[in-house]
Amino acid sequence: MEEENVILSFKGIITADLLTSVLHLMEAKMETMDEAPRTRKRVFSILVECLQNIYHHLDDNPTEADFEAHNRSAVVLISKVNNQFLIRTGNCINIPKIMELKERLDMINSLDKDGLREMYQTSLSEAAMSPKATAGLGMIDIARKSGNKLDYEFLEIDTKIGFFCLNILID
Amino acid sequence: MSLTALHISPTAFTPEVKFDPIAGKFEIKGRSIPENAHEFYNPLIDWVKTYSENAAESTSVDVYFDYLNTSSSKSLMHFFNALSTISGKEVSINWLHTKDDEAMKEAGEDFNTIVNLPFNIVATDSI
Numbered sequence: 001m002e003e004e005n006v007i008l009s010f011k012g013i014i015t016a017d018l019l020t021s022v023l024h025l026m027e028a029k030m031e032t033m034d035e036a037p038r039t040r041k042r043v044f045s046i047l048v049e050c051l052q053n054i055y056h057h058l059d060d061n062p063t064e065a066d067f068e069a070h071n072r073s074a075v076v077l078i079s080k081v082n083n084q085f086l087i088r089t090g091n092c093i094n095i096p097k098i099m100e101l102k103e104r105l106d107m108i109n110s111l112d113k114d115g116l117r118e119m120y121q122t123s124l125s126e127a128a129m130s131p132k133a134t135a136g137l138g139m140i141d142i143a144r145k146s147g148n149k150l151d152y153e154f155l156e157i158d159t160k161i162g163f164f165c166l167n168i169l170i171d
Numbered sequence: 172m173s174l175t176a177l178h179i180s181p182t183a184f185t186p187e188v189k190f191d192p193i194a195g196k197f198e199i200k201g202r203s204i205p206e207n208a209h210e211f212y213n214p215l216i217d218w219v220k221t222y223s224e225n226a227a228e229s230t231s232v233d234v235y236f237d238y239l240n241t242s243s244s245k246s247l248m249h250f251f252n253a254l255s256t257i258s259g260k261e262v263s264i265n266w267l268h269t270k271d272d273e274a275m276k277e278a279g280e281d282f283n284t285i286v287n288l289p290f291n292i293v294a295t296d297s298i
Contacts, residue, residue, distance in 0.1 A: 016206060023204075024183070041238070041274060048240050052206045117281070125285040128248035137241040145274065 002082060007033075009077040014091075019051050026078065043085045043170055046145050047078065049138040050168070054091045071161055085170040093164045098154050101164070104136050109149045116144045147171035174225070177218055185211050186236065190218060195227030200235045203243040212246035219253040226257045235267040239278055251286045263289040270294045 008026055012018070026047055030040045054074050074091035093101070111119060120140045127137060143150055151167040174192045181187040186201035205211050232254065234247075254262050264286065266279035279292040 019206060020184070038271065038273070041272070045238060045240070045274065048204050048238070052240065052242065055206055121281050121284050124244060124248060124281060127245040128252055128285075137245065141241050144277075 004079050004081045004086075006077065006079045009075075009079075011073065011075045013073045014051070014055050016055065019055055022051060022076070023048060039085070039170070042145050043078075043087070046142050046168060046170060047087060049142050050087055050089050050166070051076065053138045053142075054089060057091065057093070071157075081169075087168045087170070088166070090163060090165045092157065093154070093162050095156075095160055095162050098162050098164075102152075102154065104139065105150050105152055108139055108143045111143075113144070116140060120144060142168060145170075174218070174221055177215070188215060190215075190222075192222050193227065195230040197230065197232040198234075200233070202238045203236055204238050204240040206240075206242060208240070208242040208246040209249075212243070212250055216246075216250050216253045219250065220256075223253065223257045226260050226262075229261040230254070230257065231263055231265065233265045233267060236275055236278070237269075237272070239275065244278070244281075247282070248285070251282065251288060255287050263291065266290065266292045267295055268292070270296060 007029060008022070010018075010022060023044075027044060030043065033040075035043075054076075071092040074089065076090075077088040079086050079088075108116065108119070120137070123137050123140060139150065146168050148169045148171060151169070153165045155163040155165065157163055176192060177188060177190040179185075179188040181201040184202065184205045186199050186203045189196075189198040189200075191197070199215075203211075236243075239247075251264065254264075264282075266282065268275035268279060276292065276294070279290075283290045283292060
């Protein structure tokens with residue numbers, strides 16, 4: 001039977017301060033749990049990338065009127081399911097941006113461990129060439145560290161705004 | 172042009188930095204997970220650019236992280252690139268990781284593949 005224990009959950013507007021608090025809280029919580037240091041590090045590293053991804057994604061749309069404050073909130077849920085950590089995130093996304101993100105996620109999911117390493121290294125060296133940050137390095141890192149496929153879903157809120165759900169099961 | 176030593180104390184999200192321009196000994200140590208890493212690393216990169224005009228005969232850079240986010244990895248690429256512009260002098264990177272830290276070993280191997288400098292990955296018992 002599936003057993004799920006919620007470790008931490010959050011719903012609201014993601015700010016830099018909040019991001020910091022959630023990470024501090026999660027780290028403190030994990031210290032009290034009987035987990036291998038390796039697992040703790042993995043979960044924490046993946047959480048860092050997840051939260052910073054959401055935060056930066058929101059940062060891309062500061063002036064878009066369609067992206068109002070209520071759409072700037074996100075959901076984060078960290079739990080343990082049958083002894084494995086599961087991080088679930090949900091955040092709003094502009095509909096026109098969905099296709100690009102979906103293609104990137106499918107690309108990442110089509111690769112094995114070696115393919116992911118190669119894609120990461122290519123993206124990292126490209127990042128060093130251009131002053132503008134290349135998007136998606138975080139997603140590749142999450143896929144590499146979790147050891148699982150990125151389980152995602154896009155929901156439609158209205159004609160302009162969608163909702164992006166990402167579930168990361170950590171080996 | 173004289174360059175003074177750089178020392179930045181660690182915070183919960185950023186590493187300790189100790190750059191000694193006379194001895195050519197550089198050290199970055201700790202946790203690097205700020206959401207906007209370029210704000211932290213750009214001053215280091217500027218410092219290295221000035222240093223490169225009058226670098227020590229030999230520069231050795233010890234890098235040790237217990238956590239490293241992708242934002243920091245991008246900035247580190249810029250940092251290593253700035254070091255690689257030092258010409259006619261020795262520059263080497265020592266990437267340290269604790270023996271059981273697979274993730275940081277892997278991160279070192281990623282940089283080793285794409286950084287154009289002598290790059291040593293060193294496993295240690297403790298830092």
